[in-house]
Amino acid sequence: MIKEWRKIEEAGVTAPLGFRAAATRCGLKTAGMDLAWIVCDGEANVAGVFTTNLVQASCVRRNKKLVPSGNIRAVLVNAGNANACNGDQGDEDNETMASLAAQCLNIPSDQELTASTGVIGKWLPVERIEKGVMELMPKLARGVQTDAEVARAIMTTDTRPKLIAYSCRSDSWEGELVLGGVCKGSGMIAPNMATMLCFLTTDAVIDPSLLQKALRSAIAKTFNRVTVDTDTSTNDTCLALASGRGTAMISEGRESYADYAEALERICLYLAKEIARDGEGATKLVEVCVRNANKEEDAERIAKTVAESPLVKTALFGNDPNWGRILAAAGRSGVIFNVDDTDILLGEIPVCVKGRSVPFDEKAANRYLMGKEVQITINPHNGETQASVWTCDYSYDYIKINAEYHT
Amino acid sequence: MIKEWRKIEEAGVTAPLGFRAAATRCGLKTAGMDLAWIVCDGEANVAGVFTTNLVQASCVRRNKKLVPSGNIRAVLVNAGNANACNGDQGDEDNETMASLAAQCLNIPSDQELTASTGVIGKWLPVERIEKGVMELMPKLARGVQTDAEVARAIMTTDTRPKLIAYSCRSDSWEGELVLGGVCKGSGMIAPNMATMLCFLTTDAVIDPSLLQKALRSAIAKTFNRVTVDTDTSTNDTCLALASGRGTAMISEGRESYADYAEALERICLYLAKEIARDGEGATKLVEVCVRNANKEEDAERIAKTVAESPLVKTALFGNDPNWGRILAAAGRSGVIFNVDDTDILLGEIPVCVKGRSVPFDEKAANRYLMGKEVQITINPHNGETQASVWTCDYSYDYIKINAEYHT
Secondary structure, eight states: OEEEEEEOTTOOTTSSTTEEEEEEOOSSSSSSOOEEEEEEEEEEEEEEEEOOOSSOOHHHHHHHHHOSEEEEEEEEEEEEEOOOSOHHHHHHHHHHHHHHHHHHHTSOGGGEEEEEEEESSSOOOHHHHHHHHHHHGGGOBOSHHHHHHHHHHTOSSOSSOEEEEEEEEETTSSSOEEEEEEEEOSSSOOSSSOOSEEEEEEOOBOOHHHHHHHHHHHHHHTGGGBOSSSOOOSOOEEEEEEOOOSSOBOOTTSHHHHHHHHHHHHHHHHHHHHHHHTOTTOSSEEEEEEEEESOHHHHHHHHHHHHHOHHHHHHHHTTOOOHHHHHHHHHTSSOOOOGGGOEEEETTEEEEETTEEOOOOHHHHHHHHTSSEEEEEEEOOSOSEEEEEEEEOOOHHHHHHHHSOOO | OEEEEEEOTTOOTTSSTTEEEEEEOOSSSSSSOOEEEEEEEEEEEEEEEEOOOSSOOHHHHHHHHHOSEEEEEEEEEEEEEOOOSOHHHHHHHHHHHHHHHHHHHTSOGGGEEEEEEEETTSOOOHHHHHHHHHHHGGGOBOSHHHHHHHHHHTOSSOSSOEEEEEEEEETTSSSEEEEEEEEEOSSSOOSSSOOSEEEEEEOOBOOHHHHHHHHHHHHHTTGGGBOSSSOOOSOOEEEEEEOOOSSOBOOTTSHHHHHHHHHHHHHHHHHHHHHHHTOTTOSSEEEEEEEEESOHHHHHHHHHHHHHOHHHHHHHHTTOOOHHHHHHHHHTSSOOOOGGGOEEEETTEEEEETTEEOOOOHHHHHHHHTSSEEEEEEEOOSOSEEEEEEEEOOOHHHHHHHHSOOO
C-alpha cells in the first residue's frame, strides 16, 4: 500500500535520479521553444505505447521497433512538425534526427528514441534539428527550470505546460520512489488509444516487460479515457523510462508492483485530466462517470459516447442542463440498459430519474455548470462497476483554433 | 429501366393521387406553424424505419407496433416537442394525440400514426394539439401551397423546407408513377440509422412488405449515409405511404420493383443531401467519396469516419486543404488499407498521392473549398467498390445554435 504520496512542486521529468534534459528553439514552430531532449545518465529500461491509427508517423514506426528495451539512453522530441505521411524521405529524416542526437552522446543510434508532433505532410527541416541538438548538448541539466522548459518545448496548440512529479513511499520497497512526467495534447485527442506525447520517468528498478505491463494498464484507465474531439493522431507516443538509480525494486507478482502500478496510474490520471482541461477551446473540465453498470466495458462505452457527443459538449459550453442530449447519447452507445431505470445527475443535482424529467432547480444547475470542473453521473442501476471518461466542452474557440489553423 | 424522370416543381407529399394534407400553428414552437397532418383518402400501405437509439420517443414506440400495415389513414406530426423520456404520461399523451386525429376522420385510432420532434423531456401540451387538429380538419387539401406549409410546419432548427416530387415512367408499369416527399433534420443527425422525420408518398400499388423492403434499401444508401454531428435522435422516423390510386403496379422480383426502388432511392438521396446541406451552422455540402475500395462496407466506414471528424469539418469551414487530417481520420476508421497506396483529391485536385504530400496549387484548392458543394475523394486502390457519405462543415454557428438553444 502506498503510505506517502508527496508532490514535488514544479518538478517534472528530471525529478527522478538518473535523468537530465534540455530544451531550445530550433525554428519549427512560429514562436517559442520547439526541441526537447530527455537523456538518461545510463541505460534506461523503457516501455512504450503508441497510436493505433493506421497512419503512423516515422518516429512511431521506428520507436515501435526499439521498445520495450533495456538500453535506451535518450528521447529527442520536436514540436511543430509531425514528420508523418512523408514516405521514405520522412523515415530517413527521422533516422537522421536520431543519429545526430546519438552522435552527440557517443552512443549507437538505436539507443536514441525520437518523437515529433505538429503539422502532417511537411518535410522535417533536419538542418534546424541539427543546429538545435548542438545547442541542447551543453544545456543538459536537472531541475525545475529545465522541466518547465521541456514541458513548453513540446507544446503545440496547448495553452499551458503539463508536468508533474511525486515522491512515493511504500512498505513494499526501500526508501523513496520518484516519478516524473510531462505531456502535450489539446486537439486530435481521442480515447481508446495511446494519445498525444507523454514522457514518464522514474528512478525505480523495474524490468522492461514489467514496465510495459504497468504502462499499458495505467493508460487504459487514464489517457485512453480522455477525449477532446474523437480524432486520433498519427504521432501519439507515451514512453516510460526507468533509470534504476533509486532504491525501490519492483517485482512481478509482488506488492511492490501493485504499488508502483497505482503510483504510475495516479501520475497518468493527473496528466490525462490536464489534457482534457486544456482541450482546444475548452472552458471547463468535464468528467462523465457511469456508476452501477453491468460491466466496466459497458460503463466506459456509455461514458465515451456521452463525452464525445457534440450536442452534449455544446450544451455544456452553454451551461444548459440539457439531460435529454445526455440520455440520447447514452442510448446510441450500443450498450443495452434499461432506460426506465436510468438516473442522470449534474454534480449532486438529479435532473433525470428513471429515464424521465424530474423537477429541479434550473438556476442551481446552470450555476453548477458554470464551474471550471463539472461532473455528469449516469446511473443505469444494473450492476456494480463504474468508469469515468474526461472531456471538455465545445466552444467557439474550438472552431476558431481549427478553422484558422492553416496548413 | 426508368425512361422518364420529371420533377414536379414545388410539389411535395400531396403530389401523388390519394393524399391530402394541412398545416397550422398550435403553439409548440416559439413561432411559425408546428402541426402537420398527412391524410390518405383511403387505406394506404405503409412502411416505416425508425431510430436505433435505445431511447425512443412515445411516437416511435407506437408506430413500430403499427407498421408495416395495409390500412393506415393518416400521420399527425408536431414540431417543437419530442415527447420523449416522458414515461407513461408521454405514451398516454401520444395515444391521445392519435385518437383526437382519428376521431376527426372517424377511423379507429390504430389507423392514425404520429410523429414528434423537438425538445426531449417536456410534457406534450395535448390541449394545444387538440385545438390544432380542429383547425387542420377543414384545411385538408392538395397542392403546392399545402406541401410547402407541411414542409415548414415540421421544421425545428432547419433553415429551409425540404420537399420534392417527381413523376416517373417506365416500361415496367402503366402510365406515370408519382412520388412525393418531405423531411426535416438539421442537428442530432447521424448515419447508420433511420434519421430525422421523413414522409414519402406514392400513388403506386405496392404491398406493405415490398414497400418496407424498398424503403430499407433506399435508406441504407441515402439517409443512413448522412451525418451532421454523429448524434442520433430519439424520434427518427421515416414513413413511406402508398395510396394505390395510380396505375403503376409494383411486383416483387419484377423489373417494376427494381425501377420503383431506384426512383425511391433518388427521392431519398435528394432529401438526405438537403439535410446535410442544411446541417446546423453549415456553410457547404460535403460529399466524402471513397473509390476503389475492397468492400462497400469498408468504403462506407472510411467515408463516415472522415465525414464525422471535427478536425476535417473545421478545416473545411476554414477552406483549408488540410489533407493530413483527412488521411489521419481514414487511418482511425478501423478499416485496413495500405496508406502508401492511398490518394486524396479535393474536387479534381490531387493533394495527397500514395499517402504523402504532393505539390499542388494551394490557392486553387482554397478557392475550390470556398464553393457551396465540395467533394473529397479518398482512393485506397485496393478494389472496385465505392461509397459516399454526405456531411457539412462545422462552423461558429453550430456552436451558437447548440450552446444557445436552451431547454
